[in-house]
Amino acid sequence: MNIRKHIQFYGKVQGVGFRYHATYKARFLGLTGWVRNCSDGSVEMEVQGEPELIDDLLLYLHRQRFIQIRRMDEEKIELNEEREFKERW
DSSP states (O other): EEEEEEEEEEEEESSSSSSHHHHHHHHTTTOOOEEEOOOOOOOOEEEEHHHHHEEEEEHHHOOOSSSSEEEEEEEEEEOOOOOOOEOOO
């Protein structure tokens, strides 16, 4: 059963390829949603799909060499109709 999460990432998450890696892996896993940088230095994401696949995406991001996630605030939100995962500006 699909779920959708809104996640705010804090730490060294801008200027380190976070959005690129998130988009690449989410598309590979068949997840939908979006990711964008925020003016406060954090990164915001909404991601939708099977819970195990979302966990795979998060684990992948934690394992990237230059990304340092120090805190994640996440909440489940309503499902959304969309077909892809993309970067927002």
